[in-house]
Amino acid sequence: MTLVLRRIVPLVVMLILAGCAVMPPAATRPAASQNSAVVALLDKAHRQSAAGELEQAGANLERALRIEPRNALLWQELARLRLDQGLYRQAENLAMKSNGLAMGDRTLRAENWRIIGQARSGQGDFSGAQAAFQRAERE
């Protein structure tokens, strides 16, 4: 029972926190890139991701990153994809990488911290996750 409490309660807390930290509507986001090739690849990756073709979506995000290796949003997309794949360690590191390139984009950074929080809780690191969600709030 105590074990269940120890495992479940933090998870529930995490989920509530994560729920509070939902992204603002996507309509307010600026275009991912000025480069139409990058936009096309990103659209393709989104379609593939929605269709469950996660590996292919990843391959196309990498193609986009070859064109714009310093585009923080693309790194974030890859982080989110890895999160969907359950590759939490990669998701966390890719979101950190995105943060390193995000400069002053606070919305982007907040979203990265949310991804980091989810990735950490996926790895069972609940206190780390909580810290990340709090960082997201502060951005």
Add this chain to the structure above:
Amino acid sequence: MKFSKIFRTGRKSRRRKTAKKKFWQRLTKRRLLVVTILAVLLLSALYVVYLDFTVRARFEGRRFALPARVYARPLELYQGLRLEPAELVAELGLLGYRKASAPREPGSYRWQNRAVELVTRPFTFGDGPQESVALRVTFADGRVAGLQRLQGGASLDLLRLDPALIGGIYPGNNEDRVLVRLEEVPQRLVDALIAVEDVRFYSHRGIDPRGIARALVMTVSGKSVQGGSTLTQQLVKNFFLSAERTVSRKLNEMIMALLLEAHYSKDEILETYLNEVYLGQDGNRAIHGFGLASSFFFDKPLMQIDLAEAALLVGMLKGPTYYSPRRHPQRALERRNLVLSEMAESGFISEQQLLAARTLPLGVVERPPRGTSPHPAFLSLVHRQLRRDYREKDLRSEGLQIFTTLDPWVQQAAEKVLSRQLQRLEQGRGLESDSLQGALLISDTQNAEVQAVVGGRYPRFEGFNRALDAQRPIGSLIKPVVFLTALQQPQRYTLATLLDDSPLLLQQPGADDWQPQNYDQEFHGQVPMSTALAHSYNVSTARLGLELGVPEVLANLHRLGIERDLPGYAASLLGADAFSPLEVTQLYQTLASGGFRTPLRAIREVLTFDGQPLQRYSLEVEQAVDAPSNYLLTVALQDVVRQGTARGLHRYLPVELGVAGKTGTTDDFRDSWFAGFSGDRLGVVWVGRDDNQPAGLTGASGAMTVWGEMMAELDPEPLLLPVPDGIEQVWIDPATGLLSASDCSGAVELPFIAGSAPTEAAPCGPKSVGKSLKNWFERIFQ
């Protein structure tokens, strides 16, 4: 013994004895004969059963060993890509596209001023097949301005060309082939084959007694030495038997041919024959089967060859070297025409077709498409990475398609510059010619894809690969790791921290005394950390490393990507440990990508021979260094180029690019290193001698010149560092390491992790007495 007893018991009367003896003799002879015949029959039967087993086992499992095919990165075209029309045309040349006045066929193009029209070849990538596209690429200001379809003019966002083949990983016997199915083989080729090699192929049962008789007559009468072998026999010979010419081998061949025909259809036998035969040689690569021969000689798929080309290929069967159309075109032409005549004689073609085909040229492309790799050093890195995941046997036989990260233009520039620059260094410094060697690697700073590997100054030579296998002490290339270890403790160390560069003597029990010296044989007293790194001072670095602890520095080295365990001596702090250029590239990769360790990758994905995705090597990153520390170190490495040991790079690259780098020189000038990065590329260069004798070069006078020349050719992007949170710029007085101001003489602006900058002011610093006086004087004299 038994027989003599029988004889002895029979000595009763002479007659009886004789009769009996004769009877016995007859009986024995007959019995022996019968036994012998039976034994021979039994053995023969067993032998045939054995042969049958061999034939069937081998033929059932007739999976030809298909080499792995290795491709360069595909060029992606999109609006805004930095590319000149000439560069696109060069890429198309590499892919074997042909010039055409109006490109319609896949694999053709036309270049007119600022536009290139081309029709791409269909190709299957990891994400599925890509159809052929006809498009116009326009250019402006050194960039791609647009991509439009030739039909309708719709614009395209992105187009991926088919990738260049850069080599193969061949079976042990170096056989190369492209498998074809019988339905892909043009009828005219089969007709030619049957007309020349085996007219009664469809009617005999494996051997052709009439053919043998004819061959025998011809041979005995001395007219010619004819084989009389059927296609089936030829296949058996290639498949199962050695090349020796003995009666027993011939007998085996006939039996096996009969067996093969008994078990398999004519079509199966023919298809196997078409894929098996030897048709040419390309270096040590053996060209097998009509599928590969068609691309090797005509650079097109077998389906597309015409009558004359089919006749040429069939004609070459008799002697692929003797009738080689590249080396002996006249001989090959005569042989081809003979094949055509035989086809006409057998009624496969009309007299008109014969006349028309005879007048055609050979149609052989001058240079065969690539087989053996022009870049063996890169290929060996690919091979090594593949061996972690695949069995050697599968790599050499399963026909895998390997998509690599090689950029053919970066690779070519790197090869050219290394060879040229080593020669120049030898000439300029009066060194013995051919005494210097070198190696280099180039990778993408962000995704760690390896774009080029050069293993020596003769890049086509597949010998010792120095980029991967030469282990050399790295000298000062280790210093950034020592300084990084310090900068990760901002409460103790900043770029302004003064280091002690006075004489150092380290005495340890059981080890020789250690007394590091500076390159200029002088000591520099108190120097700020940024200066110590920029000028690569040994003594202060060694003292700093000892203060931090050798194990701590080596732990950081591991974190940054060096996988081997090192014993860890004090001398390790000055780069006494040996690493390969590949290992150094991994180390600097982490620094170049903002502190994220990303395993160097030479392979993107692997497909099966029929285009099914097998494995993807995806981009993985792991933060190894916190962003602020990595930023401080990178700024210090930019300073090495701006005003330190690598300032000579300005002869090759504009200062504004802000490239970061580090020189490395080892004892007695045995090794000359340079590692550095721009915004888009990381390069690591080693120069030295194979016999490890002094090369007489410092990092700056040797490897750095190669690096500079090479980067200049690659038109690098500037290194613009995103400033992490919590970094502040502060003016410092380098002599004291204390606060200063922009208008104080000698003051330098350095980045600090927030809260770590000195608070005490130097004489000219803000609010200092000196500053107030200076301001006062300035006011008076203004």
